Amino acid sequence: MAELTRKSLGPNQHTGVAPAPRRRVLLPLPLQAGAYDYALPAGLDAPPGSFVVVPLGPRESIGVVWDGEPDPDLPARKVKPIAGVLDVPPMTESLRRFVEWVATYTLSPPGAVLRMAMSAPAALEPPAAKAGWQIAPGSIREGLKLTAARQRVLDILGPGEVRSGTELAEAAGVSPGVVRGLADAGLLIPGLLPKGAAFPLPDPDHPGPTLAPDQAAAAEALRGKVAKRDFDVTLLTGVTGSGKTEVYLDAVAECLRQGRQALVLLPEIALSAQWLERFRRRFGVDPALWHSELSSRTRRDTWRAVAEGAAPVLVGARSALFLPFPDLGLVVVDEEHETAFKQEDGVIYHARDMAVVRARQAQAAIVLVSATPSLETLTNAETGRYDHLHLHERHGSAGLPAVEAIDLRQTPPERGRFLSPPLIEAVRDTLARGEQAMLFLNRRGYAPLTLCRVCGHRMRCPNCTAWLVEHRAQRRLQCHHCGHAEPIPRFCPECHAEGSLTPVGPGVERVLEEVEQLFPDARRIVMASDTIPGPAAATAAAEAIATRQVDLIIGTQIVAKGWHFPHLTLVGVVDADLGLAGGDLRAAERTLQLLHQVSGRAGRAEAPGKVLLQTFSPDHPVMRALVSGDVAAFMEEEAAGRRPGHWPPFGRLAALIVSSEDEQEADRAARDLGLAAPRVAGVEVLGPAPAPLALLRGRHRRRLLLKARRDVPVQPVLREWIARVDLPNSVRVQVDVDPVGFL
């Protein structure tokens, strides 16, 4: 009753004290509710963007002061006070708008997106000031008698300079005891170390290569766009080896001159040793890096340096989009067609598309780079939404490699082997000339399937709809989806026959085995994610290849990426048809992109390159496009195929993946969603159907696909649809807007 009275009086007529102002605070948690209201205690200043500590239930949490009006009707007793404001640059308005945009587009709770923008919580605490030593003022007098060791320490320190004890001892070549002795004698006193210089400033005028005429023209156009300091999208294309990287590095230089920050997104940052080497050559220093393998300390320092504007150029994986750049002037998305830019769990988003949005919010230029752009981007360029710059030839004297198909129906490999006679011949010739050859097969392990010769039983993963892949070196069968592994059994689990299990089909390990028999003298290296686990291994491998300590490279898709191996003249694709199977909308486009990129590794210096594609369908449009080199015609055909049915990019798609540990429950939920499907003009729902991976990590999965005309905004339709259906908590519904994978 008392409460009611107070409310009717208005909160403050009673006391005459002005109400504590309120702020909306968004927490980095996947809460549907969005921002919560908190009271701002007197004396505290927290404008939007401030990082604040707030009570949350029995704990405290860090959040960001968000925009918008707090709810005036929320009773004061329900509004807890902000506990403190953190000493870190506030999140910029443009990043806040970006977080909201991504949340709305992907149908994710805003807090889940905010969490990606706060991925280094330790960076929110001010870096602890560290203590070192400095010369005590007035302590150095004429005639002061010192040991040589002590003198050397004092000689190193300039007036007022502070250095750490370890550093001092090392620089003077003395033991740490000498430094302590000087402190005990009062000649050194403690001082605070200066904050570590975060990242050196890349020098935009560091001498770079002289650009060829069409490179120079493209670079000039890009510099102009960066200098405009406004949103602008450009597609930069050109065959592999045409020098696109040097062109966009020139745009990075202009961004530095403008005093703004540049962000370069690479699909596989952990494997970009050669790229970093080029950056170093162009700018004299290393860029800041952002990827999942950073130590937590580097992560913290980098996040903070970005926030403080002290990291002028950052090169990273897709998650770098959510770093707190105060003044982003340029975004580059290299290999923009790569599916690695799509994040498939948590907040499901496509970093290439979101990069365009980020650039728009930041009024920055963005460059999408590829030899084989996605049909999405190509269409945007054709309709004039994006500008298009194109480099016509390979840099220097290098020509494009000659591509030929090997028809496996005509010249099959020997029984139980995977390399056909013409390919073996070509490898032999290449090695005889002292050049390097590469065999490409996008499959890790020894064999993709293990089968019982007696009863036909196939070894499957218990948690996933997937065969187990033999990894011979570890003597294990592995699931490439959930990580399940088991020893290769001696007896068939079905019919108990002994020694009957036999590998079917090749992985890179099996190709290696064949090569060992065919070319015992060739020095070999296998490049796959399990043999090249990180940046150090990638650098070592690239080094070994560049210095000709390797003759034959056998690799999965990681060898397709950006490498420049001047002595590599032959690329053999062991199974060019792999990837074409299955009902995936983009299977052909993706296969073409991957194989074109692999082919581009051949003949990048003077010696001409050759590419051989082993295929059972040499007449397939993908093979024909690779052989003729006419990628443009292939993409036109793709477009013609997708336009009439309103398939992307001429229409929109969104997938719902319904999953549960209980199969019946998954079926029921999928059926209920199917029955509640929206009836909206221009929208069609396909499914439900079991997902190709109908069981994944122990969850049963069903898919529904919403297809809409381009002019239909699908998010509101999806939101209403899902809200209409009551689902048990144990059922998860993932929304994948613009799906790339269809597993």
Ligand code: ADP
């Ligand atoms: P792309 O990115 O188009 O595949 P790159 O930028 O990797 O091509 O260039 C291919 C090779 O040519 C690289 O080794 C690069 O260092 C070299 N290169 C490109 N442009 C120049 C130039 N203007 N001067 C000297 N070397 C260049």
Ligand code: ZN
């Ligand atoms: Zn599995």
